[in-house]
Amino acid sequence: MQLQQLAYFVAVAETRHFTQAAEAVRVAQPSLSKQIRALETELGAPLFSRARGNVTLTAAGEALLPLARRILADAETARREVAELAGLRRGRVRLGATPSLCAGLLADVLARYHGDYPGVELRVEEGGSRDLVRDLARGQLDLALIILPLQSSDPALVTEEILRENLVVASVSDRARRSHMRIDELRGRPMVMFRRGYDVREATLAACRQAGFEPRFAVEGGEMDAVLRFVEAGLGIAVVPSMVLDNRPRLIGTPLVPGLRRTVALAHRKDVEPTRAAQAFRATLLTFLTDAARDGTLPAGIEALATSRIPSA
Template sequence: MELRQLLYAVTIAEEKSFSRAADKLHLAQPSLSQQIAKLEKEINIILFERSTSSIRLTDAGERFYESASKILDSIEQLKKEMQDMAELEKGGLTVGSLPITGAHILPLVLPVFKKKYPGIQVRLIEEATRALEQLTARGKTEMSLLSLPLADPNLEWEPILEEEICLAVPPDHPLSQREDAEIRELKDEAFIMLKKGQGFRTLASGWCEDAGFVPRVVFESSNIETVQSLVAAGMGIAFVPKMVTRLSTEPLLPRYVALRNPTPCRTLVMAYRRGRYRSRASRVFLDTVQEVLVAMEQASHRF
């Protein structure tokens, strides 16, 4: 069994296609098929069930894929550890991010990081919460920007920001004339929320349920800016992270009301696979994120 054969099998499993895997590996498809057949013969196990339209892993193939993925990731981590020991000035870093949160944080962080560490190339992967957790747990990102709670037990994390949540209301809404409100007052309101599957949607629904009601959702969107525009147009109310209220570039904005008794918050974290070696690049990236967010919070308190 050769290391390259592990890579071939893992790539086929992830691409779910011999042809796409061959393209990604820069191999001729017959050569790839020959290597997999050789591997299956050597271990006396069929890894893939093939049909004219698709392929899928056998039960044994699933086990092989999990173990081979860990082996390949361990080798990649060893490479990074050796690079760090050699104090290389150039390298790469794969960072995962929630699209909405990342859109407000990363444009502040990346220029600072690039200026401080011009030799480190950052590759971004944007996915919804659950998909991003899975990618991070599999080692496909070195670290990912997520919000608590995390569902995957294979992840550990470091907090980077505790963020207050406020209420966005239409300009002519009765609550727009108030400085604050309590969530329990909102039980009869029409809510605009992010789509299910996004972490912030889960948090928002939970805040309402803790206040004793299930929110009546009239519109859903995958974009927080769209949510704000719909609120401003009078279509409903919405929970909005305080960061978004400060950094939004939308021309049509709602009014913002503080929430009290209690004040809902979300905790943003940098998550990574439990027990995984953390490269020097990932550590200095985390330092930069924390540095930028602290500066942002201090600036907001001055105004």
């Protein structure tokens, strides 16, 4: 089994068309077909069904696809790691992060890292923890900032708790500011709710149900920026991470009683050692949190958990 064959297989699986796949990988279509047949012969099973001109994956193809993607991603990571060791002063960090972190402190961390390592390519994937964990398992990310705890069905990951953040009720700032709000006071209030897959959505639903009621949605299905804009427009209130209200003067955040908090961790696959570029990012992140905690510049509602550690690249 060759990496080239796996790359051809993935291309056909994604396009469901042999000619288009050949164009995507820049090879003649007969050569691609020949390599696919050789791969099927070696594996002892057909990977595609070609009935009536429609190309679909067989059961064997469905089983191979996630493994092939992961193998190809790991091979690319290996190439880049060797290039770093060869002293080429380049590399890549593929980082996943939740929307609240992308809208909050992550930009400052990335700016510091880019200043220290300008030759390293940075790729950021924004999404909910479930999506980020899946992408880590597939080898599509090197590191991810996710919400704990992990589910029992999640792949084996190494997690490092780095901060804890409060969830607050966001509302328009012309309302009277309150010191706190009880969970049961959300009963019957119109709420702006995140799309499925957001960790904040699940935390909000769980807290409301524990208090004995189902929340009433005025709007449902938004991303972070959309939810905040809908609240600003007066469509309802929303439970959000406190850090996202920085630079949102039209919104106020009211703490909940009992408090809702969540823990953010830096995660990577257990079976793959992070590249030197990824290790350097970890060191930069921990140093940034340590400095911000010392200087009192962390966003409101954030507690750094990594300030006692000595970062090491």
